[in-house]
Amino acid sequence: MSEEGQTQQPATPDMSNMWRMMLIMILTFGLYFLDGNDHIIGKGLNTVFQFIDFKGQFPVLVLMFMGSIMILFSSGIRALMTDTLEQQKAQSFSSAFRKEFRQAKLDNNLYKVKKLTKMQPMVMQKGMESSNQMMKSMPITMLIVVPILLWIRYFVSTTAFEANTMVISVPWAMNAVNLIDIYWIFPAWILIYSLMSIPLGRIIMSVVRVFQFKKRLLKLETKADDTT
Secondary structure, three states, X not given: XXXXXXXXXXXXXXXXXXXXXXXXXXXXXXXXXXXXXXXXXXXHHXXXXXXXXXXXOOHHHHHHHHHHHHHHHHHHHHHHHOOHHHHHHHHHHHHHHHHHHHHHHHOOOHHHHHHHHHHHHHHHHHHHHXXXXXXXXXXXXHHHHHHHHHHXXXXXXXXXXXXXXXXXXXXXXXXXXXXXXXEOOEEHHHHHHHHHHXXXXXXHHHHHHXXXXXXXXXXXXXXXXXXX
16 A cells, blocks of 8 residues: 555544543443432442541541542553553654644645645544543543542531531632632532642653653663664
């Protein structure tokens, strides 16, 4: 098959990827519906997590601790099931391609635009392969994330409420806010939880990439030594 024939192949979406997304949505809504206002799942998980809820006295500390648990588990699963180095490579390649394509259009370089246009299906295919890898770990990750969020919801509405510690100070408000106050469409505890867990997730995934990079280098060095 010629190079032109390869570049003309369209990048078709992975149907299994779409089914995974639907499964995740059904799972999320199903667990949330099952939990309900009675906090069935949250109350059940409280038999385990009650030992780290500090009797509701330190809600921010509990949110930080649970965010750390969730990030550690979900990051570990992603690291085991996906090649983060290949994902980063694909993202960097796509970013560089978009930059070159945009610059070629600005320069009105028709030859380069035509050449990059032929490469587009291959670039899209690489991006979809990277997304498919990420989606493989998503259902398992959600099995951890959603129950933890349901327990936190129970903790805020029951344990913290009974301890009368639902009103706290936050960076984005002049006055103290209630953990169940709604901002945009999210309760305050979700925003606090996200502010704590997202940066930690970035740090953990950076450490994972460094570890995988060193492991890849060691493997290449070993292979080079074997050939000499």
